[in-house]
Amino acid sequence: MIIERMYVEHEEGSVSTDPFVIGDEGCIYKATQEAMLSQAEQEAGKGRSIRYITPFVPEQNMQHLYDCIYSLAGEKKLKVTFNDYGFLFRCLDLIKDGNIIPVLGRLLTRSIIDSPWSDEIMKQEEADLSAAVLGPSFIHEAKIEVLNRYNIYELEVNICAPSFIEEWHRMGMKVTGYANNALISIGRTCYSARWHAITGECSGTEACRSPISIELSKKWSRKNFMYQDASHQDRQRYGGMYILGNAVYRQQDSADALAGLMGNYDYMIV
């Protein structure tokens, strides 16, 4: 397994030679910040390999992000993680010409098992049905075949059961995990900006880059049309969840559980 290091702001001059990870899964502005891109260029110049995580991309930002990738994909092959099918299609020429190595990101590989309330949804179903549904979306030969047509042979996923990783390996896919968090969802607007009542460009603000933890205190009952106290189990469901910009993440459970799972992954982003 290869460890890859996520870019951290204001942490220039890192001496690590591990592959360098830049970009953002949620925010187009964070994914294209100048300081990060110029550091990536420097690191690439030193021969360090780069993984560029691209977010959900609004139409108006497509060309700019494409240009950022194009200028980084110079001498050394650049790995690009796609979290937007439209943008993947936009970069088809770079993929076909062998300028970048495409990877499918967590926003697209995420499935019902990553939802904190998936067991609650599925408990009404028959056991064999829920066993079939409660798995990653991409455990399927036909889907993998489609990805292969785009030269995609690697998936980024939230930490999941080792049997799933084995299944992907059997289908010829490499699997990348994230050691520190699980991606729950991404919104079109920035939750942090709304919480802090920031108007205008928010990605440069401290508020937008600091996690806000979520705690469940009440839940809405459609049956009674009123709020009810959340049970202990309800609270547990939301344990360790936090907002970062327009993304919702869950902190990875215990270090021990993780250590047991980590072995199967081809790459681990830390």
Ligand SMILES: [Zn+2]
């Ligand atoms: Zn923001």
